[in-house]
Amino acid sequence: MLLEDQLKQALCTHPFESLGMKKEEGATKFTVWMPGALHVSVVELMSGKHVGKLKKQSGSDLFIGSFKRVKANLVYALKVENSETEYQVIDPYQFQEQAYHAVHFVDHAPENVYQQLGAQLLELDVGIDAPVNVTRFAVFAPNASAVSVIGDFNYWDGSCHPMQKTSMGYWVLVIPGVHAGHKYKYQIKDANGNPLPHKSDPVGFSNEQYPSHASVVYNHNEYEWQDSEWMSANQADKYRQAMSIYEVHLGSWKRPDDKSSNRYLTYHELAEQLIPYVKDMGYTHIEVLPVSEFPFDGSWGYQPVGMFSPTSRFGDPDDFKHFVDQCHQHGIGVIIDWVPAHFPEDGHGLARFDGTHVYEYSDPRKGWHPDWNSCIYDFGKDTVRQFLVANALFWVEKFHVDGLRVDAVASMLYLDYSRKQGEWIPNVDGGNENYEAISLLQWMNQAVYEKFPHAMTIAEESTSFPKVSRPVFEGGLGFGFKWNMGWMHDSLHYISKDPSYRRYHHGEITFSMVYSFTENFVLPISHDEVVHGKGALIRKMPGDEWQQAANLRCYAGFMYAHPGKKLNFMGNEIGQATEWNHDSSVRWDLLEFDKHKGIQALYRELNGLYKKLPALYESDHDPKCFSWIDHENSEQSVLSLLRLSQDGNQKLISVSNFTPVPRNDFRIGVPTKGSYKLVFNSDDKAFWGSGYKVQATVTADDVSWNNQPHSIRVNLPPLATLFLVLG
Template sequence: MQIETQLKNAQCTFPFTHLGLTHTKNAFSITAWIPNATAVKVIDLATEKAIGTLKKQAASDLFSAEFTKGKLPAVYAFEVKNPQGAYRIIDPYQFQDQAFHAVHFVDHLPKNVYQQLGAQLMDLDVGLAKSISATRFAVFAPNASAVSIIGDFNYWDGSCLPMQKTDFGYWVLVVPGVNAGDKYKYQIKDAAGNELPHKADPIGFYADQYPSHASVVFDHEQYQWQDSKWQEQVKGDKYTQAMSIYEVHLGSWKRPSAESDARYLSYRELVDELIPYVTDMGYTHIELLPISEFPFDGSWGYQPVGLFAPTSRFGSPDDFKYFVDQCHQNGIGVIIDWVPAHFPEDGHGLARFDGTHVYEYEDPRKGWHPDWNSCIYDFGKDTVRQFLVANALFWLDKYHIDGLRVDAVASMLYLDYSREDGDWIPNVDGGNHNYEAISLLQWMNKEVYSHYPNAMTIAEESTSFAKVSRPVFEGGLGFGFKWNMGWMHDSLHYISKDPSYRRYHHGEITFSMVYAFDESFVLPISHDEVVHGKGSLLHKMPGDEWQQAANLRCYAAFMYAHPGKKLNFMGNEIGQAAEWNHDSSINWHLLEFEKHSGIQALYRDLNKLYADYPALHELDHDHTGFEWIDHENAEQSTVAMLRQSKAGKQQIYAVSNFTPVPRSTFRLGVKALGEYTVLLNTDDKQYWGSGNSLNAKMLADKTPWQNQTYSIELSLPPLATVFILYKGK
């Protein structure tokens, strides 16, 4: 096929071979493809002097000329005339060296993926201390026959800017005059020359919303961070620090007040609304449901197509940086949900990116997820592994994110996850572990903790896979923390039972302590527990209106007493009655009622108590910080535990009564003689409790009880958890 036909049909694989500038010792030549042009003059941009004119090649749109005299220009432009008028363009095909630079080091370090590929803004030296702005594009499409850049700057015409294919399967081109804010996509033709749906940039930093889903050129160097104080503050051992996480879906936490205004709050509006609320409530961290760009609102972000772009639903990338920055300046850490387990089939996304399975496993028994009807990354392919690890580092680097909660880890670890016999492929040893995914997660964790030692990774892993939160050098996956899904399911199943039946399920509320220190756990009551017909946390509770609220308060305090960091989904803290709906706001109007404002006050006080008393958080992941005082009283459905700080310097007893029966002479075994005082009682009237009388102070006596040498007597309220501090002798 002649070069002109290739260019006209957007089928040119190696445009640098035919276009641009070539030179010998004594001469240089320039060839350009400029449809509809009638005259083309070459201008030296440094001096603004004409070098000469290009001649039209017969009846084609190719123009060329050889220049045997004059100095080779550093950068040249074309002054073009056509029947519609005149314009100036800078020839992108003269920047071959700069274009190829995009792939020189891309495979050396994971960070190079987002520092080299995608749309990278740059300045080009034109001589005489002058420069011009340009954007260097690079995209991986190894099996494509042709790739072009299309955008607002060329009327989305795929014949204008064909890219050059490199030996490693990357396509490159430097385009002068393309600036931050310009929209673009890639027009890709498969190996047979068939045009695919226009693709957004896999490394795109900013994305337009429906219907275009275009990528947007973005400058990451403009935002000036102001969180240096926070970066010093977060140094230290996170296992010994209080961590109470508020899980948030930004689109439905709160909507604008006007009833007719159905839009979302922006990142900057959330700074004014969400941050003061979280600060007032005493949470230490916000965890955001996936923030990476996604096409379908109803996926809540768990079907991402733009892993390197914060969703533009709520504003620009700099707006999101401002949100994170302001969180840090107000002492709040930011964790994001990160989804390396799967991605959707949307035409503008990664699926069959160049007509072949560039990012996903080719065999559907490995590459298709039956639960979510989505593609699974090929965890064994080097380019995919680099892409995912680079993305994890990207959020910590460019957005100062404090932690990554990795979604659906179990689905990555097991080849037979949600698959019937015959629908999955065993590993080389005949087993069901995906060795490729395991090694990827280990690599990701090593890179994160190597480059960002103050960050953390958290696994949502629902099985008993060993050493999820243990270092890679110990044979673990390398995560910092793991969600305790077993505790969540067992305790919710228990608390949903009528109190009269709880005696038969007592083991469900105590069993978690059998394995509580096998991993570094976070106790989650997440969004998954209050959606899809599961009901709100409040409505999981049995009994009448008062008992439901009392059960919730008792359970929430039990959670804060139990070893492990804490996570609660938005709405739990106000006792929201309705199941979560991503299309509407939390029911904030409920706070007009004492029941809900009382529940909110309890969560606020629990966060403060948890943070203020080292006994409740310092040894969350060390068995020396916990002791059962009584876990066998199934008949009365009570449990009592001791939480203590290092070397037992501070001791707090937590007692939970999971029945509506008050225990007026309840005896609790304690370690020492002296004074004991009530720190918090979930039955207090300020929390909409019954206000059942309870001595604020108690003295231990020498009555042995519950395998302890001493004991105290208290009036244990109904459906309540009480925290008691040992004050000393």
């Protein structure tokens, strides 16, 4: 095919071989493709000195000219005249070496993915008095026959800027004059020359919403962080720190006061409103549902397309940096949900990116997720593995996030996850473990902790897969923490039972301690438990209105006494009675009522005590600092336990009465003689409790009880949890 036909049909694979400036014997040849131009001349960039006018080829937009005595290191611009105007552009096809630089080292380290690929803003030093401002584009599409950059700088015309294919499968081009804010996509032809849907940049740093889904050139170097104090201080041992996490869906935590508006709060508005609330409530961290760009609101972010781009629903990337920065300046950590398990089939995304399975497994028995109707990453492919590890590092480096909660880990670990017999492919040993995903997760965790020791990774893993939160050198997956899904399901099942039947389910509320120290657990009451017909947390509780609230308060107290870091989804802390709806706000109007104000006050008090009492957090992962006092009293549905601070000096007794029957002078064994002070009572009137009279201080006597050398007697209110501290 003739060059001009290749260019016109956007089928040119190696434009640097033909376009630009080429030395010939005794002359220098310039070949320029300029759709719509009438006249094109070459001028020296710095001086504007005329080099020569190019000849328009008959019936073509191709301009060619040869000139003698041209500088060997000439950096030139093109003076272009069309039917409407005259303008000057710098020819991108004179910068072949600079374009190729993107892929020289991209496979050496995962962070090179976001440092070299995508749209990188650069100042090129090309031997003239001033640098040339350019954007270098680089995209991986190994099986494409042609790729062009299209954007608002070239009228979205795929014939204007064909990219050069490299031997590594990357396509590259440097385009001068493209700056931050310009919108772009890639026009890709498959191996047979057939056009594909225009693709957003897989490593795009900012994206537009529907209908364009265009990527946006973005400068990550302009934001000035103010969180150095937090970043310096945030090196402490996470396992011995209090961690009470407020899980938030940014689009529905609160909607703007303007009822006629259907917009969301911006990142700046969230910083102004969410942070003071979280600080007042005593949470230590905010965990946001996925912020990577996603096309469908109803996926809550769990079907991401722009993995390197914070969603533009709430602002641009610097706005999200501002949100994180403000959290840190107010002493709050930020955890983001991260989704490396799967991605949707939207045409502008990763699916069949160059007409082949670049990012996903090709066999649907491995590459298609039946639960979520989405594609599964090919965890065995080097470029995909590097892409995902790079993305994990990117969020910690560029956005200072403190942790990654990794979604759907179980679906990655097992080849037969949610599949019937015959619908999956065994591994090389005939088993169901996905060795490729396992090694990817290990690499990701090692990379994050090596480069950012202050950060943490948290696995949402719902099976008994061993050593999820143990180091890789011990044969583990390398996560810092794991969600305790077993505790969540068992305890919610127990608390949903009528108190008269709880005696038959007593093992469900105690079973978690059988395995509680096998992993570094977070206790989650997450968004998944209050949606899709599961009902709001308070609606899981049996009984009348008062008993429902009392059950919730008692359960919350037990949760904070139980070993493990804490996580609660928004709305739980005010006793919201309706299921979470991503299209509306938390029901803040409920705080007009004493019941909901009381539940909110309870969570505020629990968070305060949790941070104040080392026995509740220092030893979450140390079995020496926990013991049951009595976990066998199924007849009365009463549980009592002992928590110790790391040095053993602080002793905290928690006792929960899971029935509506008050119990006076209830005897509880204690390890040490002395006075025990009541520091928390979920039945307190301040929490909309009954205010049943409980001793403020009780003194241990020499009566041995519950296999303890001493004991105390205390009144147990109905459906209540008490904390008592020695001394």
